[in-house]
Amino acid sequence: MTESTRENAELLVEMKGIRKSFPGVQASDDVALVLRKGEVLALLGENGAGKSTLMNILAGLYRPDSGEIRIRGKLARIASPRDASALGVGMVHQNFMLVDSMTVAENVVLGIPKLPFVPNAARIRREILELSERYNLKVEPEAFVWQLSVGEQQRVEILKLLYRKAEILILDEPTAVLTPQESKELNAVVKLMQAEGKSAVFITHKMDEVMSFSDRVMVLRKGKVVAEKLTRDTDPRDLARLMVGREILFCIDKRPFEPKGLVLELSGVEALNERGLPALRGVDLRLRSGEILGIAGVAGNGQRELAETITGLRPTTAGAISINCVDSTNASPMSVIRRGVGHVPQDRVAVGVVGDMSVSDNLAMKAYRSAPLASGGVLRPKRFLELAKRMIEAFKIATPSPSTRTKFLSGGNIQKTILAREIEACSSLLIAVYPSRGLDIGATEAVRKELVAQRDAGLGVLLVSEDLEELAQVADTIAVMFEGRIMAVMPACDAEAERLGLLMSGAIPAEV
């Protein structure tokens, strides 16, 4: 199907006047949406814009307060995912909904209404393999879901829809959990389905994905549709402005790069991962104060282990680490903290904060050891509150109150809480691991600005990121990591995306 026929193709879905409210928010506010046959529609919006809500309504998970839905021109009453499935609508949710203890094949057929009491396992297996072949979705039908990576789990979710012969596929932020490589593969799968005449709604908050995946884009802000355009008539800058409702800084003001003394030095550092396999294989790095050193690489190539080794959370098996020119090889986490090192960990929710404790307690989790928060081992609750109020204001953390339990904050605000605490506590080195992962563009901008501000204030910043755009924007120096090795170190201004990509995938040999 060519693009022009697609633009006039049959209307598959028409949603009109959709409203849906949750306590305190209008998640969908008089939304209208159409989807044509063979088209990929991108649904763009910041976190909380109402993208998932709108699509959950179409997929039968939520009931709208008002509004109507037509599928292939006929008024549809979608009261459950099963109704949606019968109409050919299927959704891959933001949080996957697979049963861990069951196999891939079992998950694929789970919930199919007309499944015989004793299903024909061999036939199901064959059908799954056929589909997986046809769409290039590699899966092993007998594998258990708990054995799969997130990327593989996503393939199972997609297969599940294809197996049910879904014609309208909804993908809710599918790339959030994928590596850049896997995202590319997903893109190919979507294009393949499109070529077969299937339609898709692709939810995202990333502009470049809108450009590469979609034919048409609808921008949501605070539950309302703020724009609807053909993708070829727009550009990322335009989309960003529409999405946030103001001009977005794609480049952050920073002072010229004037590095000073050495803050961190690693020579020949090696460490093991949880399974006892080498995670770092002789890492050499140097970071000076007033410098942002970006670590580029596909997630899982030793970045987390690098941060943990420096901060004393993981033993160094060979080599040496020095912080502020003092040897800290295998120093305890406490002594690393005392040397003025802040750490924004990869796992925010399970490590970065204590969800059951209040925002104010979490903000104090570094400073509680000494005056003014404590004197002689006794805490001073008033000072806790003062500190919390000041930091909540300074970092614009959106929380109902300082005593709210932290697990009730959104991802972006949890991240700001961690960042606020770590910046406050650190005086020489700040290590940030995927600090903007999963955050919307507004929060991402705030986090990046803060990193630059700390660099300008004279800290050394070690930024682990998989987002090349982010690295280009904030880093002064970029080091590429692949399979536990540093492949190359270069000034950020010399880094070309092409070369970084090749280094990241190990396609060209190490240069150092």
Next chain:
Amino acid sequence: MRLHFEKRKSLSIGALFLVPAISFLASLLLTGLLLVAFGADPMATYAAMLKGAFGSGRAFTETLVKAVPLMLTGLGVGLAFKLRFWNIGAEGQLVVAGVAASWVALFWNSWMPPFLLLPAALLVGCMAGALWAGIPALLKTSLKVDETLVTLMLNYVAILFAESLYYGPWRDPKGFGFPGSAPFPDSVLLPHIAGRAHIGLYFAIALALILWFLINRTRWGFELKIIGSSHKAARYQGISVERKILAAILLSGALCGLAGATEVTGISHRLQQGLSVGYGYTAIIVAWMSQLNPLAVVPVSILMAGLLVGGDQVQMKMGLPAAMSLVMQGMILFPMLAGSLFTEFRIRRAGKAAKDAQTMAPGGAA
């Protein structure tokens, strides 16, 4: 009517008190049904229990006598539970401490100045309790051995060890074959307040206050809370998790140990059968009912002790089975466990709930 749970954003103070109270009432109700089944009048039975436990000065001091070991073990168990260290070995820690205190009382008076004997007995008792709790703690922190089983098994070891002493080498030769040690010297006996109630009560109340302060107002307590929520998060904050757990469990064992030491020096005045009557298990109920709040342990222990004393009275006066008060204890725990749901969650009725019924639906909030 459709009900619907919603996670609370902050713990409601009301629920903190309401839940134990409602659980207690629910247990009265359930036990009431059971009493009817036994052909007894529940109201009369409860009245008799109340009178038996609190109705006279003598009754009340007897209740306090039982409340003291419940408070001390309740504090100890609660402290361990705060760290999610499932210490169900309070009974064994109590018994071992009773043995240790008896050892001091029986054999140290030959050389120790009399005024030091009582403090020494209490201290050695605490140390023995700490040691007994320290074994599972060390196994857990160094080898990741599950503490639930170890603490439970050590109860039997302690109880049989005590028995072997008062049936064997420590048996009083002048005791007419009665299983028990010789009586302790007077200098090691705990002073009494009224009736059999002894000054262990003051210790328990003071320790509840101190523990509350330690947990809520000190760096140490702050770190315990972090460890109790997540070991990973604690390690990341630079806290030495294993050391802190070990220290806290030693303290937990010491508190349970003090219960044993005050029992032998304050009540039985010798080592004999009846040291292990299940305080260490009731302590688990006390700890949950107090929602791990040391201050709440004091009134809750008095309530539970009242239940025990009142239950005995009813058994004697109304001819009901002795197990009745134990049944009641158990019946409190069930609504309590269900009740903890209500401190964490809030119930909403269908009308209001229908709209946001999907709060719990997977894939809901972004």
